[in-house]
Each structure stands twice: as C-alpha cells, then as structure tokens.
Amino acid sequence: MTERLWQLDCLRGLAVLMMLVSNFLFDLFYFTGVLNPASGFPAWLARATAGIFVFLAGVSLTLSYARPTARRQGFNKYLRRGAGIFALGMLITLATRLAVGRQYVVFGILHLIGSGIILSYPFLKHRRFALPAGLLILTAAPFMGNLRLDSGWLLWLGIQHPGFVSVDYTPLVPWFGIMLIGVALGGFAVISPSPVPPKRFIRLFALCGRHSLVIYFAHQPLLWTGFWIWQSLGAR
Secondary structure (H helix, E strand, C coil), rough: CCCCEEEEEEEEHHHHHHHHHHHHHHHHHHHCCCCCCHHHHHHHHHHHHHHHHHHHHCCCCCCHCCCHHHHHHHHHHHHHHHHHHHHHHCCCCCHHHHHHHHHHCCCHHHHHHHHHHHHHHHHHCHHHHHHHHEEEEEEEHHHHHHHHHCCCCCCHHHCCCCCCCCCCCCCCCCHHHHHHHHHHHCCCCCCCCCCCCCCCCHHHHHHHCCCCHHHHHHHHHHHHHHHHHHHHHHHH
C-alpha cells in the first residue's frame, strides 16, 4: 500500500481547521487582550487540536510500519523522519524566541511528534505493549504535572520550573501516551485506498491534511501580519 489514505488526511484537515481557529483566538488575545486563551473554550480547543494531531501521528506510524518497505528500512527510516520533524520544531523555538520572548516554545508539538516517532519504534515492533504504556503515561501525568524543579532541563518530560510559560507546550508526559494509544489503535484502522469522494468539503479537508506541515508554518506569519496591519491602521 503506497497511496495516502484520504480518510486520515480528512481528519488531519479537520485538525488543521481547528488549529487555525485556535491560533487566531490566541493571536487575538495577544494583540487585543480579548478572550484569554488559557481558559474556557480556547483552552479546550487548543488541547483537542493537539490531541487529534498526536493521535493521528500514532495511527499513521502503525499504518506506515505495516508496509513491507518500511519494515525493511527499519529504525533508520523513523530516526530520519523524527529527527527532521524535531529540527523543524527547533526552528519554531528560534522564531518564537525572537517573536514572543520568554513565552517561546521550548518543547512544542513538533518537538513531541519528532521525538515520539523515534521513541515509538519499539512499540511498532511489539504493538501489544503500546496501549498499556500509553495508559501508564497518561496516569502518570497528574503526578508529573505537580512536580517542580529549579531548572528547565526536564521540561521535555513534563516537569516544569516555577514561573514557566510557553505559547505551545506539549511534553512527552502526557502527550506521548496519546501517540502510543494511536499506535495501538492504528492496527484496527483497516482502510483500503480509495478515490476521494467528489464532495468539495471532503476534498478540501483532505488537501489541508496532506499539506498540514506547510499550513502549520505559513499560517502564523500570515495571521501576525494581518493583525499588525489591522493594529497599525487602527492606531491612525
């Protein structure tokens, strides 16, 4: 099986739409102070969006590993893919450090997915352990979230230091647990490749899902430019 599955692309496209709305609300607060994204609907939307992306990443890993060519390539395939996405996450770290200062992204969703792809490899080979491991990580999340260290060396694991803030923080605990659940349930996603239905909204969602990484990188500069222009015009 070499073709992309439009069903997964469509779900990922839905997550892209949720991401656009979520980040618009965040930028609206950043520029105007309206509708705090740290609570209520904006906070729920941000968490749900991240959860869908991470879960689908796990499902996609299982479906990818089901291909004979992927198994022949072995760990190197997932190491390269994970390292590449993690490197893109580091670009986000640099960009947000320049743009928002101390709230910059230390370990965001691209860092998580990149490292998660690498860490998931043993579970792809022994998928029966993925679900219990994922549930164990989720169970450990409240305990890890209450721990505090004076340094930020374990932020990637979910242990914060006092006063830590970030515009995007998705540490391994609990989010890698969601990815492992996706890995476990991906084995039940027996979907045969088929043509995308002719309905326009399905094709649009599938298109967005296929290009989710490009949209992820492009949308914030466009949103910030739009808000900056709007703010500049309003100040006149």
